[in-house]
Amino acid sequence: MKARRDVYQAIADPTRRAIIGMLAEQPQNVNAIAEQFDVTRQAISLHVKILSDCGLIFIRREGRDHICEARLDSLNEVSVWVEQYKKHWESKLDSLETYLEQLKKERYGK
Amino acid sequence: MKARRDVYQAIADPTRRAIIGMLAEQPQNVNAIAEQFDVTRQAISLHVKILSDCGLIFIRREGRDHICEARLDSLNEVSVWVEQYKKHWESKLDSLETYLEQLKKERYGK
DNA sequence: TATATATGCAAGTATTTACTTGCGCAATAT
DNA sequence: ATATTGCGCAAGTAAATACTTGCATATATA
Numbered sequence: 001m002k003a004r005r006d007v008y009q010a011i012a013d014p015t016r017r018a019i020i021g022m023l024a025e026q027p028q029n030v031n032a033i034a035e036q037f038d039v040t041r042q043a044i045s046l047h048v049k050i051l052s053d054c055g056l057i058f059i060r061r062e063g064r065d066h067i068c069e070a071r072l073d074s075l076n077e078v079s080v081w082v083e084q085y086k087k088h089w090e091s092k093l094d095s096l097e098t099y100l101e102q103l104k105k106e107r108y109g110k
Numbered sequence: 111m112k113a114r115r116d117v118y119q120a121i122a123d124p125t126r127r128a129i130i131g132m133l134a135e136q137p138q139n140v141n142a143i144a145e146q147f148d149v150t151r152q153a154i155s156l157h158v159k160i161l162s163d164c165g166l167i168f169i170r171r172e173g174r175d176h177i178c179e180a181r182l183d184s185l186n187e188v189s190v191w192v193e194q195y196k197k198h199w200e201s202k203l204d205s206l207e208t209y210l211e212q213l214k215k216e217r218y219g220k
Numbered sequence: 221t222a223t224a225t226a227t228g229c230a231a232g233t234a235t236t237t238a239c240t241t242g243c244g245c246a247a248t249a250t
Numbered sequence: 251a252t253a254t255t256g257c258g259c260a261a262g263t264a265a266a267t268a269c270t271t272g273c274a275t276a277t278a279t280a
Contacts, residue, residue, distance in 0.1 A: 008121055008122045008123075008124075008127070009122045011118055011122075012118045012119045012121075012122035013118075013267090013268085014118075015268090017118070017191070020195070024195055024198060029226075029227090030226075030227065030228095031225085031226060031227080039268085039269070039270090040269075040270065040271085041226090041227080042227095042228085042229095042269085042270075042271085043268070043269055043270080045227070045228070045229095046267095046268075046269085047268090049228090063226090063276095063277060063278070064225065064226045064227070064276065064277040064278065065225095065226065065227085065277095066226075066227065066228090070195070070198055071198075071199075072195045072198040072199045073198075073199040074199075075192050075195055075196075075198075075199060076199050078188070078192050079189075079192045079193065079196065081127070082185050082188050082189045082192060083189065085130070085134055085180070085182045085185055086185075086189065088134060088180055088181075088182040088183075088185075089181075089182045089183040089184075089185060089186050123237090123238085125238090139256075139257090140256075140257065140258095141255085141256060141257080149238085149239070149240090150239075150240065150241085151256085151257080152239085152240075152241085152257090152258085152259090153238070153239055153240075155257070155258065155259095156237095156238075156239080157238090159258085173246095173247055173248070173256090174246065174247040174248065174255065174256045174257070175247095175255095175256065175257090176256075176257065176258090
């Protein structure tokens with residue numbers, strides 16, 4: 001469990017995206033997060049660790065509490081990657097027919 | 111290999127992101143894609159299937175060629191999700207000290 | 221000091237992932 | 251017709267993933 005661990009992989013899991021959502025609203029300790037899910041605290045603890053490892057959350061110790069706060073700077077990498085393709089889905093043509101029509105005017109494949 | 115297969119999971123793999131990048135520039139058949147990687151054609155074929163399954167690419171048959179083209183509409187989901195947190199990384203404070211200072215003024219944890 | 225609380229670590233499991241090799245099939249090309 | 255090319259399917263493997271339970275370790279509280 002120490003392999004590829006980048007932002008893309010971190011946000012691939014819906015539970016982790018939910019955790020990010022919660023922490024973006026308000027920092028919370030691990031137990032508080034875990035109570036909002038059906039899995040064990042340890043499962044959440046692992047998700048928190050993964051998020052922490054890739055820099056998406058920052059863990060501040062306050063007594064025995066480990067308070068997690070969203071630090072979403074590294075989401076910028078995803079943002080940049082996705083936005084570069086924005087034209088691909090925003091310049092949609094009206095129908096598939098028109099689309100295919102256009103495709104035939106060009107050369108494709110190898 | 112038929113479990114969770116959403117856009118987030120699809121783009122979690124660097125090879126698949128690379129394939130998307132290639133196809134965004136120019137549609138290509140499976141072999142043409144595979145030649146640009148060190149893995150077998152079948153490995154790429156699987157990636158292509160995953161991308162196709164979640165709607166990120168469209169496969170058009172032309173004789174024996176399966177020509178893949180980027181259809182990145184579903185990236186919009188990722189875009190929307192990421193952009194909602196943009197303020198979290200764009201409103202960065204100058205230093206960690208200032209940041210922590212601000213945190214102390216609020217109540218955290220459970 | 222004893223006890224409860226918050227948490228991490230370790231080990232074990234089931235499932236998924238990312239691959240591989242081998243094969244079969246359809247569409248060209250010879 | 252036969253060979254070649256492009257490709258998917260099936261089966262197998264190694265590793266990663268998402269969990270679990272059990273235990274150890276701090277910190278707070280009675």
